[in-house]
Amino acid sequence: MTSSEIARIGAAGPVDRQEGHAGPVSYDQMDDHELLRLHVAGNPDTFGFLVKRHRDRMWAVAIRTLGEPEEAADALQEAFISAFRRADSFRGDAKVTTWLHRIVVNACLDRIRRRQVRAADPLPEDEDRAAELAGPSEDDPAEVRERRLDVLNALKQINSDQRSALVLVDMEGYSIEEAAAILGCAPGTVKSRCARGRARLLPLLRHWQTTRGGSEKSGVPEKAAAEVVGTE
Amino acid sequence: MTDPGLPTSEHLEHLDTDTIADLIENLLPAQEAHRAREHVKACPDCQLTYDALVQLSEDLAEEGREDIPMPADIAEHLDQVIVSESVLRASTVGVHSLVQIREEPHRHLPKILTAAAAVVVVAGIGVGVVIATKDQAADSAAGIGPSVLPSGVPSLTARDVGPDAQQWLESTNGPLLNGSATEQVCARNFASGRPNPQVRLVQPARVDGKRALLIGLQGGSPRDIQIFAVTGCDDPGGVANPFYDTTVTLRNR
Incomplete structure (x- = not known):
């Protein structure tokens, strides 16, 4: 196989070599289930297209959970390779994004656990790289990028247990019970981590909340802002 | 309405943010929760903190619905990894389904290993992907x-x-x-x-x-x-x- 025979991932190529399609069908027109089914059947291109379709969503999950771009990139790489190889175990009654999301979350949590075992040292800051995380500047208005960065930076400042619980429950919409199952702890622990995480985030996002809501109601009293950020 | 048995807010210390956050999550014991709730009703500052915490959850949920564009260099690298996986699976003699590979691992293992040794993803950041196989006639020549x-x-x-x-x-x-x-x-x-x-x-x-x-x-x-x-x-x-x-x-x- 030569380089010219390898299609670039994401190229909406026709499917005319697999499983008796009546005619060329663009990957764009296929739903996630169909792309995954073709991948399991041996199509070399459809998984890459699936990744391209959902990578920004999965990147958001990974970067919010891990806080560091290199860690997030490694976690996503592990997650997508795992999904690639285990695709035939996907049960068709769920959404593909739900399945992928769960694999990504687990890969992120695995990295957090490994990091906790390795060292308690915080990861170094990389301001230049952090700004890049907010995405290409031409894609979003400045205030959207600024808010995104504020949230990412604030999440990095709380401990990883609280961050994982908050990302799962508040940001990704998992129920307390689902988050407990994913995190391998009791529902009460998840609730406690969420509560403490919000208490830590509140002063860090005071500016963000005020400008976002613009109302007196969403303001945060000075006493909260003045509290020292601590751990659980 | 403040419990008549409790002192008014002016005579109480403010609740700390952790306690208010716990109150929202129903983590406080019943009696403590009752007192905290009554305090929040009577104390504008603590009511403000309470509202801000509730608002924070809603804002995080809204932010969580937003995707974040993956940086281009990471997207490129990920593309290359997936291409490499695809080539590895296909090996040099044809495309295999995951089911075939799982059901007949011994039959496919040598091919997969051969492919693993043969596949190279050559990439600079922002550069395309080149796959080399063991068939390197030019090198031999x-x-x-x-x-x-x-x-x-x-x-x-x-x-x-x-x-x-x-x-x-x-x-x-x-x-x-x-x-x-x-x-x-x-x-x-x-x-x-x-x-x-x-x-x-x-x-x-x-x-x-x-x-x-x-x-x-x-x-x-x-x-x-x-x-x-x-x-x-x-x-x-x-x-x-x-x-x-x-x-x-x-x-x-």
């Missing part, structure tokens, strides 16, 4: 042996670093960039402090039993590659610490 490409994390002695790296690079048509994103970043950072920061090789390896990263940088001529064996690239933000280096001259450039 040039008097260079068959392709020998690293698989996984090869173990070698320091003395072998130069010859092995030379062999790998001669088996590809461009840079050989393996390893995790963390290692790639570490290698780029290492290269950026050098006179010629062009990265030609990134390969995790065990050198004399030590976990290392081999980094190849363009030397003084197109055929010369400086090879460094470094530690310190395993963790994000790690700094490459070279403990061995050599220069190789490629015969097919």
Whole structure:
């Protein structure tokens, strides 16, 4: 196989070599289930297209959970390779994004656990790289990028247990019970981590909340802002 | 309405944010929760904190619904990894379904291993993908042996670093960039402090039993590659610490 025979991932190529399609069908027109089914059947291109379709969503999950771009990139790489190889175990009654999301979350949590075992040292800051995380500047208005960065930076400042619980429950919409199952702890622990995480985030996002809501109601009293950020 | 049995807010310490957050999550014991609730009703400051915490959850949920564009270099790397996986699965003799591979692992294993040894994803950041297979007729014609490409994390002695790296690079048509994103970043950072920061090789390896990263940088001529064996690239933000280096001259450039 030569380089010219390898299609670039994401190229909406026709499917005319697999499983008796009546005619060329663009990957764009296929739903996630169909792309995954073709991948399991041996199509070399459809998984890459699936990744391209959902990578920004999965990147958001990974970067919010891990806080560091290199860690997030490694976690996503592990997650997508795992999904690639285990695709035939996907049960068709769920959404593909739900399945992928769960694999990504687990890969992120695995990295957090490994990091906790390795060292308690915080990861170094990389301001230049952090700004890049907010995405290409031409894609979003400045205030959207600024808010995104504020949230990412604030999440990095709380401990990883609280961050994982908050990302799962508040940001990704998992129920307390689902988050407990994913995190391998009791529902009460998840609730406690969420509560403490919000208490830590509140002063860090005071500016963000005020400008976002613009109302007196969403303001945060000075006493909260003045509290020292601590751990659980 | 404040409980008549409780003092008014002016006579109470403010609740701390943790307590209010616990109140919202129903984590306080019944009696403490009752008192806290009554205090919040009577105390404008604590009511403000309470509202802000509730609002924070809603704002996080709204923010969570937003995707974040993946940086282009990471997207490129991910593309290459998936292409590599696809080629690995297809091997050199045809496409296999995952079910076939799972049901007949022994039959497919040799092919997969052969493919693993044959596949190289050659990529600079922002550059396309080149896949090389074991069929390297051009190399053979040039008097260079068959392709020998690293698989996984090869173990070698320091003395072998130069010859092995030379062999790998001669088996590809461009840079050989393996390893995790963390290692790639570490290698780029290492290269950026050098006179010629062009990265030609990134390969995790065990050198004399030590976990290392081999980094190849363009030397003084197109055929010369400086090879460094470094530690310190395993963790994000790690700094490459070279403990061995050599220069190789490629015969097919």
